Amino acid sequence: MSELSAALDALVTANRIVANEDVCDSYGHVSIRHPDNPDRYLLSYSRAPSLVEVADIVTFELDGTPVDLGDRTPYSERAIHGAIYEARPDVNVVIHNHSYEVIPFAVTDVKMRPVTHTCAPIGADIPVWDMREKFGETNHLVVTMEQGRDLAATLGDRSISLMKRHGCVVAGRSVQETVMKAIYLQVNAKLQLQAMQIGTPDYLTDTEIAACTDMQQSPISLDRAWEAWCRRAERAK
C-alpha cells in the first residue's frame, strides 16, 4: 500500500471511529496532512463522518482551495484544518467536533482539566477560543482563513482548544493519537461534570499529566484501544 493509500484508509477509519464513539455528530470532520505534500491536506467533501469513504476524500491547499473537488460541496469550515496545518508543522491530523459533553465547558468559565489518568493526553492547559472577540456576532462557523488563523493562534503549541458556543478542535501527530485525544476529551468532560456534581475535583497535577500521557500514548495503551475502536466501527485495524 502506498503512503497515500494508507493515509486515505486511515482517514476513513478515523472518521468512522469518531462517529461511532459519538464524538462527531454529522457536522464534525477529520483531516490528515497529505503524506506527499505538506502544503496540502486530505478531507472529505461535505459528508457526515459516519458515511465517509475513500472516494469522498478531497485534496486541499492549505488556504482551502480544493485540488480535485469536482462538482462536490466542501465543508464550509475547512479553514480550521488549513490554518492549523499552516501554523503547526508538527501536526498531521486535525479533528473538529461539537461533542455534546464538551460544549458545557465551552460556554462557561469552568476550565477543563484531566480528572483521571486515561484522560491525561488532553493536556494540562485547554484554552477556549471565542470567535466573538475578534469577529463580533457571527453564525459561529469558521469560514475564512483569518478566522482559522485566529483559532490556531489560541491553540498555540497545544493539542486541544475549545471553541466557545461551538465545539472544539483536536490536533496531533498521528491518527491514533489524535483520535484518542478527541475521545478522551469527551470522556473527561463527562467525568469532570459528574465529579463537580458531588464535590470539588482533585485534578491530576502537571507532573502526573506528563507521566500518564507518556503511558497512554505508548503502543501498549494506544494499540489496545485502537483495536477495540476499529472493531466497534467495523474497520480493519
Ligand code: MN
Ligand atoms: Mn463546527
